[in-house]
Amino acid sequence: MTDTEAVPGTDAGDGDDGLTGHGGEHAVAAFRAHGIDTMFTLSGGHVFPVYDGAVKAAEPLRILDVRHEQSAVFAAEATAKLTRRPGLAVLTAGPGVTNGVSAVTTAHMNGSPLLVFGGRAPAFRWGSGALQELDHPPLLAPVTKRAATVHETERIAADVSDALTLAATPHRGPVFLDVPMDVLFDRGSAPAPVPARIAPVAPDPDAIDAAAALLADARHPVLVLGHDVWMGGAEDAARRAAETTGIPVVANGMGRGILPRGHELLASRARAAALGRADVVVVVGAPLDFRLGYGVFGGRDGTPPARVVHLTDGPGQSAPGGGAPAVSVRADLALALDALVEAWARKAAPRAYRDWSAEVQGAARTAYQSDRALLDAGGDSIHPVRVYGELLRVLDDDAVVIGDGGDFVSYAGKYVEPARPGGWLDPGPYGCLGTGLGYAIGARLARPAAQIVLLLGDGAAGFSLMDVDTLVRHRLPVVMIVGNNGIWGLEKHPMRSLYGYDVAADLAPGTRYDEVVRALGGAGETVAAPDGIAPALARAFASDVPYLVNVLTDPEAVYPRSTNGV
Template identity: 35%
Template sequence: MDGGQIVAAALKAQGVTFLYTLVGGHISPILVAAQQRGIRVVDVRHEATAVFAADATARLTGIPGVAAVTAGPGVTNTLTALKNAQMAQSPVVLLGGAAPTALRGRGALQDMDQMALLRSVVKWSAAARRVRDLAPMLHTAFEQAQSGVPGPVFVECPIDLLYAEPVVRNLYGAQRGGRSLGARLLQAYLRWHVNRLFAGVPANPVQAPRPIAPALPSAERVAAAAAALQKAQRPVILIGSQALRTPNQAADLAGALTAIGAPVYLSGMARGLLGRDHALHLRHKRREALKEADLVLLAGVPCDFRLDYGNQISRRARFISVNRSRDELARNRRPEIGIQADPGVFLRQLAAHKFDGERWTPWLAQIQARDRERNAEIAVQAETPTASINPLHLCREINAALGPESIIVADGGDFVATASYIVQPPGPLTWLDPGPFGTLGVGAGFALAAKLCRPAAEVWLLYGDGAAGFSLMEFDTLVRHQAPVIAVIGNDGGWTQIAREQVEMLHSDVATVLAQSDYHRVVEGLGAVGLRLDDPELAAETLAQARQVAATRPVLVNALLGKTDFRKGSISM
């Protein structure tokens, strides 16, 4: 096998089914060999999209997502997406092309120090220098991406390791003649260099992957947490994305939370874990509940800006934190009981202890009443007339249109944050947002991966009109790869989440104003179907039409929104 075939064989052995890429000469052997081995090669229009799609694939399948990009600008274009995966703790493997090994530092095409550039945004990185390095390096990359705190990794694959040996010898001119002493010495060096590149490759270079076991909590720590919970009168459990790192165990995790019986708030990838109507699942007024609770259990959630750096938790409450990361376990707020372990495993073990959920009934009823009150407020606000369409009304119509197998992809600021209060994921692993890095531009890559990984699911991509500008061109990708998603742009003609505070605090809307452009016409030019929505009375009808179209083709609803003060004062620092 040449190097490209070795890489493809290693990916196949790891269970990889999709390879996301933007083609480049440095990586062509990998793409061709992957296709020959039955891995679906999905080519996109920007390298960041390839990494975003790999990120979403990892979240939905539990197998590291893989992207391959060409050298130089191909690698640099992935930086934001890699950092997003790092912050979201997604196991992603990035394969990057590189200049020929003998020409590094001599002005070769797209040659640069890629390792130094990526070191701060990946968990682990390595550069192959011989063909025999490729398989063991990839084996290690997959282990590193999944072990401990998951994250992105980078493997640099120079072009001369990927092509067949005769091609590489010709590339270096190692077989060319020459009479001068200098020419003969150069020929001898190049022959030695090529011989070294291809030496020592075993007949069967690819190893079988080893299962990655999650960090297990000690029985003593689980028992201590159980004892504290059994004594609590007003407990709150907050679940984060880490608890869903093993997707096929989501149903067991939901069952464990039901058995425990304490009120639950869900965040990140955990949204939808308990379905839409579970009695223990609370959605609103989380800050108030955390302040009133006498015990707070964070399962895979750090005390970062989303919890006001731990200040949302009452200082009088007993505080338990479970996290894969030692750093996140005690960041900003040290727990009384800290457990460095997989939160999903911990919760399943915790459920083995007996709890009397009925003693928490008055507390649960109190916060359920607040949920109902907030839902009633939102319903009233949704009926308030605005120019064009009230965004709350549109979100309620989207929520009503969702089927039981729908997946929601969130890519935006103000409109998407509004939707997060109203649009309810129907089940586990049906909500995809960027995570704590707050990255705009994830939408098309996430939606593409969701549709490929779950072809039967109805994928809804909720775009802000600002965020849509990062990846609207990927509708070309969705059309070519027959990934019929439903996109809805909340088009209010601005960067509204920023404008809310900037205008009030600095008295200027500079750089926050956009045109309410005809985005539906853009996607029509790329082969998709575009629908314009500017009448609230037609919202349900237009969304129904979009669902019909999405049976076969990608569709975008360009929904013209009016302004509301629903999220006034929502700035985050």
């Protein structure tokens, strides 16, 4: 069984008049056919025909130019994450493409649908040392679903259409195509692209029945909802599954918000306790990687390891470190979740997990109460948690919160719980710093009426803050909050613990990142005392411009970290 099936008769050109023009016009026609309305790019001569095609199209494509190619790819990925349709980045040849590789890798690790369309040195000069000549596909192949070169103008539209379909096919991910400069400038005729429909795949009934049997016999089950639940449009099915069964829920990545903050089954604040005592863990739409203890749960207080049921939308989503799950189901996640609940309900006496759920909720309430002092902390220095105490008071339910950083954003992951699905963006398992400004650009376009809040560590800010210029030029208001402790917190404290000293872990204390933003045409201010946070946030949200609140936080505050990944 394959993950998708193309509907017969939907190959490029069926029933259409076709295309005539240069290669850039062919590419833009394919972009438009797949619902893409914006390309993120940094200008380069190798891809000029794509810009020309975008400007002259019957429905012009928005060209949003950035200051670094990685921001273009990150912006395209944010668009993909929030719209659940492929994003598009157009990069010029050579260093234009290689500057985007870390961002492509991030999208690959996140399973985000994305097309990176690259320029390429001319085919007729290949091998003679043309400007920015590089064979890109071998570099991109390990971190994409496909990496290829289009060698004929007449093939551009069809190959771009196929690439976008592949990117959107579960398990989703980035695809890379480059086109030689002479091929892209050349003219030709070709059939107009008509996207293939991606048909959902039904789950194996036997696997579903085996999973339901494990669940029906469980006493301490936990449901883990991951990124692909949102990306696959399975958020309603996931909420139904939780509320029908009464199983406590832990959310990861864009699984956050599927159960809104305050939901009685949301166990994120008691994550370690719930997963530590679990006897069956149903992981949906997330790989069994380090974030989930490599799939090893249970074992607390001498209990045996939990049995794992793993629901994925495609192959290659299981990390090998923890061993094979007891049951694996690969299918459309909404269909799989509904089938699992139906099979669970058919068991002789579906178990109610009220006592277990009450125990987990008690642990969550205890954790919340113990944290109240930090959320409201005063004193001479600013604990990072106090920033989130103030932010939570002013966040709208439809806000998009973006995290780009180490310790500072780790606190956000613990304390900022979205009210709705699709309200949280972070770098994901690859852990690449520098996602922030690109994600903010894409988020502002995808959610034009929502609050967009970018949380930056001061280390992370150094990777992409210049793209505030992009926000300003394109009139994209975003509220940025920098947790400025003057150190690389994820490195300084662990190195001290291991060796008794640290090196290369200090930044300039009190750096005025807000002045950088003002110099680029935005606004901002520095906050040095706890009672200054709330009024600064009020000014930021009221400003309607890119606004950075530079909060000087306590460098001795250390985020507590688990040693087992859960």
